[in-house]
Amino acid sequence: MEWLKHLVKCHDKELKELRRLDEYYEGEQALSYMAPELIQELDERVRQVVIEWPRLVVDSVEERLDVEGFRFGKQADADAGLWRIWQANDLDEQSQQAHVDALVMKRSYVIVGANEDDAETPIITVESPLEVHAEYDPRTRAVAAAVKRWVEEDDDRKIDHATLYLPSSTVWFVKDEKSNWVEDPDNPRDDHGLGQVCVVPIVNRPRLKRPGGVSELKPVIPISDAACKIATDMMISAEFHAIPRRYAIGVGPEDFEDEQGRPVSALKRIAGRIWAIAKNKKDDGVELGQFPEASLNNFHETLRLLAMMVASLAGLPSRFLGHATDNPASADAIRSDESRLVKRAERKQRAWGGSWEKVMRLALLIRDGEVPDDARSLETLWRDASTPTVAQKADAAMKLYTSKIVPLRQTREDLGYTQAQIDRMQEEDTKAAESAFERVMAGDLAALTGPKPPPEPVGPQPPDLQPAGVNGGAAAGG
Structure with a gap:
């Protein structure tokens, strides 16, 4: 009960800031930088023009974060069992939501639990920081305890629920009629004895003094407020001065x-x-x-300046914020513009890959009762965060393969094929090899050298197909 009250108090303390960050991503923030007297006078007659740069900053990074599998340290291929658990829990879709919430609200959470209907497939769910809060052990920096809260409406009244996650047990609570927390009689506690809290945070930009992370929107919010104010002033000026x-x-x-x-x-x-x-x-x-009428160019120039500031802080190409030139950018220029954005996405992949590896180790622990030794070197496979052209990727991959630097499977991974597609290609390669072996054993030695060349033409040929020097061909008479 002491853990529950402590975690609930800490969670309530930061909910206001988390909701504020969420409002900026959804474009629902309040208007800033306008005089209160003017707002009072205009009342409902002025509606804020929202420029959703915060959403652009977050989505530009999140779009480059796609998990494609997990691989044990000594394996060359992705592990099929872990990928089956991933797919069974719809984490292809939910992982994207976890990444968005972590970028916006500093962190998100993943909870792992046993599956009563299928013991081979643990339940993995992605949770919002608006509902979940965790506290770290200052010595090990592992999660010491976590709580999840939600409200359920029943017969026109709201019932508060909470789940407390501890290293050796999980306890469910509900508020009684006096608004006191009591253990839920319908959900008895689970003394699993795993020795680990089954909650894994996905933290954005953690620091030594701020293990809870920092929002990706923090440097962008003041500039976004200024841009919304300038855009709103531009519309007011258009109403009174542009006509x-x-x-x-x-x-x-x-x-x-x-x-x-x-x-x-x-x-x-x-x-x-x-x-x-x-x-x-x-x-x-x-x-x-x-x-x-008055010109609105001063507003345009101010918005353009603010857009360049956002691009600089967020590492975005200026074309992402509408800055276009007369000549289209070349492929090399596009890759150069995206270098900071790609590096930022790769940093997220490295940091969050460790979090997803902890999630899969918990899944193995719940499924098998232990974590195998090779799972400590588990590796998360991510899709390439950069945007090279198809021809460039194919050329680079083929050079590495023909030089015998990487095997064929790695070449196919570099080309961006999914694990399922690579497995299907390997099956086709195996069938083709077996077919060629059967032909060789049947006496068809041509199977060793590939397809036969086309037969030589027989009989008189049209002039354009005759060899040079025949019947007045090009080589006749020199």
């Missing part, structure tokens, strides 16, 4: 009436884009005119 403004001298408020003869409010006069000056007793004349 020619008319003026009238010699008229007063009594001259503005609707169809029923009622005075028109000041707001409607503003919306009608007419500036009026009251009548002068000495001059009864009326003068009408029009001011020229």
Whole structure:
């Protein structure tokens, strides 16, 4: 109970910041940098223009993080058993959600548990930091305890649930009518005795003093707020200044009436884009005119500057933020522009690969009751984070293979084929080799040298197929 209360208190303390980060990714943040008096005056008549650069920054990295398998240290191929567990838990899709939440809200979590229906396939679920919180052991830096909280609606009332994960047990709690935590009578505790907390954090940018990580959006949020403010000001300016403004001298408020003869409010006069000056007793004349419209280039230049700042901080190519040139970029220029982004994705692969390896070791522990020694050198296989052309990848892979630097399977992995496709190719190679062996054993020695050449033509041939020097061919008479 002490662990539960402590973890819940720590989780509540950071929920506000986590929800704020989530709002920025979803484009639901509040308008910043606008004077409160102006917001009060405009009320609901101004809607914020949201430029979703935070989503662009996160998705640009996440799109390059695809897990393709797991391999034990001494194996050349990906392990089929671990990949079956991965696929059975739909982690192809859920791993992407874990990566997005980790990039946005500093971390996400993966929980591993036993499967009562299939003991060979442990249950692995991805969890949001809005519902899960973990605390580390300061000596080993392993997870010492974790809690998951959720709310269930039942008969028009909300019931708070919590699951406490400890190294040797898992305990379920529920709040009673007095809002006190008590053990859930419908879910008895599980004293599994594994010696490990079955929760693995996926942390973005952990540091020695900040093991909980840092959001990828932290340096981008102030610039994003400024861009949304500038874009909103641009729309307000477009309403009042980008369209020619008319003026009238010699008229007063009594001259503005609707169809029923009622005075028109000041707001409607503003919306009608007419500036009026009251009548002068000495001059009864009326003068009408029009001011020229204003240019919005100052807003455009400011947004362009802010976009370049975001590109610099996030390591994104400027073309990702809409900066285009008259001449299209070459393939070499594109690869050069993406060098920082690719390196950033590769750093994530190395850090998060260790987290996914811990998840699969927990799955082996729950399935087999122990972790084999070679699982300590488990390796996560990732898809190439860069974007080379198909021809360049094929050329580089073939050179490595023909030079006998890498085997055929590694060549196919470098070309981007999935493990299932590589296995199918190997099956076809085996069938072709067996077929060739059977032909050789049957006396067909041509199977050793490949397909037979086409037969020589027999009989008279058309002039364009005759060899040189025959019947006046090109070589006749020199």
